[in-house]
Amino acid sequence: MLTRRIIPCLDVKAGRVVKGISFINHRDAGDPVALASAYNEAGADELVFYDITASSDERNIMVEVVERTARQVFIPLTVGGGLRTTDDMYRMLRAGADKVSINTAAVLNPQLITDGARRFGSQCIVLSIDARRMADSADDSPRWEVFTHTGGTPRSTGLEAISWAQRGVELGAGEIVINSMDSDGQQSGYDLELLRTMSRAVAVPLIASGGAGSPEDMYRGLAEGEADAVLAATIFHFGTYTIAQVKAYLAEQGVPVRQTV
């Protein structure tokens, strides 16, 4: 049976992990390679690196980070952030990434999804979407708007999130990450309504992001939100819960997970 995936996400700037990470004291907590290796040993099913650097010089550092990570870590690695062309994607894939994730660049240039899918296959192209509940949408039929540049000052796009995801899949995206801006950083659970609506609307796997504060939140994201995988940063980075604890909880609830430790 296909297991549900637990995916830690690391924000990397100029080759260093930026969000404070405290779950491993005995290692260099800013080194993405050491952290990737630690998460691999802890039972992560996949890893995501978000490159939040701005300049192209720093982008070269990211290529090198991906290369060093791929030599040591044999779980799938997705790299996102700042990829604007299929050549940008190719550099990351060649360095050892298994998938690439695009967000703002896809909104600005949807053709990038198709070009990437044609060149590398749909399974390689992850469409990441940041969405916020529309203030004027009804409680019983909520709608969500897509925002870009969420690393800095979020910009409104006027795009409705569900139809944007459906278009992205038509264009060739093989997976969707949906990040709720309303829930992100709150640690009070994923936006389950957003997840469920999205999961039923697209035929590709859905990864939940934004808001997980406990194993129960992750369970609800998978069971009630109908997500295929859950992505989280804070809960793991600060050692609030280990991946093994989350997996043990999920297994108790009857969710299939890959047991590694």
Add this chain to the structure above:
Amino acid sequence: MITVINYGAGNLPNVVRAFEHLGAAIEVTDDAAVVSTASAVVLPGVGATRDTMESLAQLGMTEVLPQVIASGRPFLGICVGMQVLCGESEEFGLHPCLDVLAGTVRRLPGGQKVPHIGWNQLHYQEQTRDHPLFAEIPNQSEFYFVHSYYCDVADPSLVAGTTDYGMAFPAW
């Protein structure tokens, strides 16, 4: 010496790194003449069967590979590198493949999320338990899958292991 074929597949560096990690002696080549005399061959792969077949044809591999396999030398096809062994593929329109193995590459059944992405169990077939490839891999081990197509193999006795996703499909 293990010969790994370089035809532009995206996962070539990862296959090379995996062999390096294991301490195996490998050579990477795009030369069909080198492949024709190789003692063991690995065909990596990511992507679609049509593009893969075109790339292999350009390098003259489509004639050499069936000969290498017929000679009994060890051959490992990974992902689309395995799928192109079939007679034909339905991906992006029906087209011929290497035809080493009678069968057709078909899309996974609908009514579920496709691509099939994530860790899933491998179930060995009775007849292949003693194959050296699986000597250190316990039955029901989990592997990471990421694909939309599978090999519909005509002779099930040739399948070493299957995985379930809406159906049992050949995974080895």
